[in-house]
Amino acid sequence: MILHPSRLALLLMLALPAVAAGRSGIELDHFDPSVRIQDNLFQAVNGKWIKQAEIPADESSWGTFDELYELSQKRVREIVEAAVVHPDSPETRQMAALYQSFMDEALADRLGMAPIKPLLAEIDGITDRKGLTRLLGRLPAQGMEGPLRPYVNVDDNAPSQYVVMVDQHGLGMPDRDYYLKHDASYKSTRASYLNYLEALLRQAGLADPARRAKAVLALETRLAKSQWDGTALRDPHKSHNKFDRAGLTKAAPKFDWAAFLDGAEMSEVQVVDVRTPSYAKVVGQLVASEPLEVWRDYLRLRVLDGTAHLLSKPLAEARFNFHGKALSGMSQMSPRWKRAVSMVNNSLGESVGKQYVAKYFPAEAKARMETLAGNLLKAYQQSLDNVDWLSPDTKAAARDKLSKYRVKVGYPSRWRDYSGLDIRANDLVGNVLRTNRFNYRYKLTFLGKPVDRDEWGMTPQTVNAYYDAPLNEIVFPAAMLQPPFFKADADDAVNYGAIGTIIAHEISHGFDDLGSQYDGDGNMRNWWRPVDRKSFDKLADRLVAQYSRYEALPKHFVNGRLTVGENIADLSGLQIAFKAYQLSLNGKPSATLDGFTGEQRVFIGFGQIWRGKIREQERLRRLTADSHAPDDFRALGPAMNSSAFHQAFNTQPGDGMFKPEADRIRIW
Template identity: 70%
Template sequence: MRKTFQPGRLALLLLLALPAFAAGRAGIEPEHFDRSVRIQDNLYQAVNGNWLKHTDIPADQSEWGGFTELHELSQKRVRELIEAAVAAPDAPESQQIGALYRSYLDEDMANRLGLAPLKPLLAEIEAVADRRALTRLLGNLPSRSVVTPLQPHVGIDDKNATRYLAALNQGGLGMPDRDYYLKSDARFKVVRKAYLSYLTTLLREAGFADADRRAQAVLAFETRLARIQWDQVTLRDPHKTYNKLDRKGLARVAPQLDWNTFLDGAEMGQVQEFDLGEPSYARALARMVEQEPLEVWRDYLRTRTLDEFAGLLHQPLVQAHFDFHGKTLSGMTEMRPRWKRAVRFVEALVGESIGKHYVAKYFPAESKAKMEALVGNLLKAFDQSIDGLSWMSPVTKRQAKEKLQKYRVKIGYPSKWRDYSGLEARPDDLVGNAIRGQQFHYRYDLARLGQPVDREEWGMTPQTVNAYYHPGLNEIVFPAAVLQPPFFYPEADDAVNYGAIGAIIGHEISHGFDDQGSQYDGDGNLRNWWQPADRKGFERLTSKLVQQYNRYEALPKHFVNGRLTLGENIADLSGLQIAFKAYQLSLNGKPSEVLDGFSGEQRFFIGFGQAWRSKAREPAMLQQLVADPHSPEAFRAIGSAMNSDAFHQTFGTKPGDGMYKPESQRIRIW
C-alpha cells in the first residue's frame, strides 16, 4: 500500500473447475505435496514441493503459480468478451472496444507505419530550444503516457479525505528502481549493460546519429537522476511524502524551476494547491533542469518516448523492447502472443466496459453472498482480536474498533460504471489510441479537482485478479475474479477456504492497521489516533518482524528488505491469525471434521500454504526484492505460519523442527 493508491501495484491474488485446481471436498491438492518434507519443517515445501519440482514457468511468463494461472484464465475470458464485441459492433461501446482491439492486432499496419505515429511527439522534443520550452514539455508529456522526472496526478488529500488534491511525485527512470543504477552487484551491472544497449538501439532505430555516445549520456543522466531520488523505504512514510503547498510554497522549495510554465504544460494552470511528494528531490531536479545540457535533455526525452511506445511500433522496436523489459528485467524467453498484449491494452483503456460483461457471465449472485459472509466473519474476528491485545491500551483499542466499524466493503463490481464515450478510438491508429486514452484518463482525474470524493469509484476492474485496501477511503475491495480456486473452492469444506481466501480477506483488513494504514483514521485522514505508548509498543513488535524477514535470502547475497516489505508482512501475519479465529467461529463450538486424513485445523494451514505456490525467474525475483513491497511467496507462507500459535499447536512442532519458533519469540500483532 502506497500513500497514493495505484491500481495494480498490490499483490496478485481469483466458478470454474480447472484440472490444475482439481480438489475434492477437503479442498487440498495432495498431488502437489512433497511427502519427503514434513510440514513441521517447511510448510511451503511440504504442500507445494511436487508442484515446484515438476512445473515449468511458461516461456512468456516471468513467474508462475496459482495467481498467474488465474490471471491467464481471466485474460482468456476477456478475450472472448472482446471478440464478441468485435463480432457484434452495434452498440457504441462495442464499436469502441472493437476499434481498440483491432488497432492492436493489426501488426502489418504497425510495420508499414514504422516510426511515423511518433513523429509529432519527436518533433516537439526536437523543437525544445530553451529551458522554458523544456519545462513546459516536462509537465505535458505525462498526459500523453511519457514518464518524466516529475509526475503530475490527482489523488485524495491525505489530511482531508473529502477532497481531491493535485500531486507531484518523482519518476522518470527507465530501469525499475534507483538501485539498478547505483548498486555495484554483478546482477545490476549486467542489467545496466543491457539497458545501455537498449537505449542505443532505440536511438539508432529512430535515425539519430552517434547513437552510442547519446545512449551513454542518457544513462549517465538517469544515474544522476537516480542519486537524488528517494528510496523505496522512505517513500513508505506517509508523513514525509505529504507536503501540501501553494504555488508560492513550490517556488520556495525549488526556486530554479519555472513552476507556472510546468503546471501550464500539465494542464494545471488554475490549480492552487499541491502535494509535493519529495521536496528535496524536486529541489535537486530543478537544478538539473537549469544546468543539464539541452542536448542531453532532448535525448533523454526521446528515449523515454521511444521506450514508452516501442511495443506499439514496428517489429525491430517491439523486439528491442521485449529483449530488455521481457528478457533482461524479467527473464522471459518468449514474447507474449499479440492477442494477450491487445487484451491488456484494451483493458487499460476501457476496463469497466468489459467488466460489465464479465460480471454478467462469470459472477453469479451466490458468489457475492458467500464472499459477504466470509468478509463479515473476518471483520468480526478482527474486532474480537482487538479486545484481546495485551500491548494496547483501552483508549487506543476504542479508536481501533471505531476505525474497523467504519470499514467499507466492496465486492464484485462497482455500483456504477465508468462512461468512456468521450474517448475516441480508431481501428487504424494504435499509437493515437494510446495517447488519446492516456489524455482521456488524465483529464478525467483533473476534472475531479474541486469535486467531492467519489466513494463509489473502484481502483480495479471486476476481472482483475487482485484485491486491495484504500487508506483514504478506508475500504477493502474484492473484484469478482477473486472468488475461485485455489483461493476459494465453492464445493469444499470451510477449512481450506478460510486458510486461503480467508487469509486474503484478513490480509486486506489488516492493511488498515499495518505500519502505514494504522496512521490513517476511520475517515481516511492521516491523523494520529494512538496513545504514544501504544505506538511505541507497536513499533517494537514490527521491528521484530523486520528483523525476521531481513534474514530471508531469496537469491545468493540478496535478502528480503524487511523494512520495505513490512506493511505486507504485517498484513500476511495478521491476516492468517484473524482467518484462523474466523474459522474457529464458523465451527460454532463443534470439532472440525477429518477429511483426507487431516483435521480442519490442519487443512486450514495446508490451504494457506498451497495458495502461495509460485516460481519466479531470477531477474524477476531481483526486481521484486528491490522495488516490490511484497516478500517472495515462499517466505510469505513460512514467515506468517512460524508466528502462529495455532500452527504450532495444530502440528505439534518442537525444538529442532524447521518451522519451530519458541512461544516467547513469536510475533503477535493483531
C-alpha cells in the first residue's frame, strides 16, 4: 500500500530522534580543506583523516567498518572474559572453555602437530581413488577445504525447501586469477604461496618438500583453470543445476559421486544442485588421472593450512607470513585475544549474541531500526512508481516483490541451542573440529523439512547486513545501528546519508542484476517483460562501463561486471535515502548546520561512511575476489550519478565530480 507523501513524511520524522541545535553529525575534523566536494567527495570529507590515520600493524585496512568491528570485538571480549570469571551457565561454560583453549599458547606449542595427526593419518591411509573421493566428501564436514564443497542451503529453484549444493572450492589462494595471471603482483604472491606450502610440508616432516609443493601448486593451477570466475557465478540460471544420481554421473562421469556423498554423510541424498558442472567434471578427471601421492599432499596441505593458526608458533607464523603479510600486507599478527574472540564468535555466535543484545541493543533501538527500514521500503515503493523505463506490468510485479520483503532487525526470534557441542578447555583443535562437524550436521537436519524463515545468516554482533534472494528478506544485525552509521544526537540529514543508504542498499539488492532474477516469493524466474529486461541490462551495462574505468592500483582496474550488483545497490540506496530525507522535510526548507544545507549533509554523511585506507596487497586481493568496489569509488560513483548531488553543490563542467545530466545513471 502506498502512503500519501505527507503521512510518509510524518513517519520518517518520527523515526529519527531530535537533534540539539548546531549538532550536524558532520565530522569537520576529518575534512581536507584543500579539496572541494565538487571535485572529490571522498577526499574532501575524509582527506585529513586519511593523511593522519595509520593502519594498525595487525590490520589490512582501517576505516569506519573496521572501527566498528573493533568495538564489537572488544565488547565480545568483555562478555567472554566475564564468562571465564563466572561460568555460571552451560552457555558461559562453553564460551569460557573455548576461549581458554585458544589462549593457552604454551599448550599449543607443547602439542605441536599432535592434534592433527588423526586427520593426517586418514590421508596417509588413502590407497585408491574411491578412498580419496570419500575423503574429499568427508573433510569439508570438519572445515577442511577440498576441490568440491557439499552443503545444505535453500533451494533457489524451490525456496520453500532445502537442497544439497556442491560448490567449487579448494584453492589455497583467494581466487583463480592468483594462479593464472602474469602480472608481477600475482607472480610475487605465487612465489610466496609456494614457499608457504614448502614450509608447511617441512614442518610436517615430509621429505623433499620443494618438489612436493610444486606438484601441489600445479594441481591447484589445473583446478583454477577450470573454476568459474566471479562474474559467471553471478548468473543464477547457469550456476544452479539440479541433478539426480544418474544426472550427476552423466555430468561428471569420472567422479565417484556415491563415494563422495557417502563421505559427506549424504548417502541418502538423491538430488544435488551442482553450481559449476564443468568444473566438477574436471575434478573427476583429475581424481582419476593425477598420482595419489600428489592428492595426498594436496589434502595434507589443506589440513595444515586450515589448522596452522591453531597449532604451535612456527606453524602459526608460517600461515601468517602468507595469509597476513603476502596476501594482505599486515606486518603483525593480531593479539591472541582477538583471534580467540573471533573463534568464539564463529563457533558459539548466538550464545554470545544473546548476551550482546541484552547489554548493547535495547528494545527501543530495535524498534527504531524497524521503523527506519519500513519507511525506506515505503520510499522505495514511491520511487518505483516514478521509474520511467518500466512497463506497467513489470512495475506491478516489482511493487508486488517489494511488498513481500521481510525485515529482520537486531537478532533472531529463536536462539540456537549449542548444548550438544562438546567444548574442552584443553583441546583447541578438537574444539574447532567438533564445532565444524556440529554445525555441518545441524544443517543436514534441515533436509526434508520446510525452510525455517527464522534462521539467521549472521550473528547480532556482526558488523554487516545482507539481502537473501530466495527468502526475499533484508537482515540488519544489532551491531550496525551505531556510530558512524547511526548517530542518535546527529541531525536527520547525516543519518539518512549513512544508515539510510545502508538500509536502502540492502533493499536495492532485490532489484540488482542478480536479485532481480527472483520474484517476490523467492522463486528464480523471469517476471520481466523482455523489453524491460533489455532496458535494465542497458542501464546496468552503463554502470559496468563507469566502474571499469576506475584504476584502483597501477594497471589494475575495478571489475565493473563482478561488482555491478553492489554498485546498483549503492547507486539506488543513495537515491532512495535522499528521497526519504526530502519527504521527511514535509515541504519545509532544510536547516543549515555547520555551513551546509540538509541536502548537502546527506551526501556528506554518505561520503563519511566510506572513510578508510587499505594496504596495497589487500586492495589487490579485493579487486580480484570481492564483489564490492573499493570504498573510495563507492563514495564517488553513486554521487556522480545523483542529480540531487549536482544540484546541492552546484557542480559545473570542469569539476572533478561533474557528470552531464544526460550521462547520469538512475536505475531504481
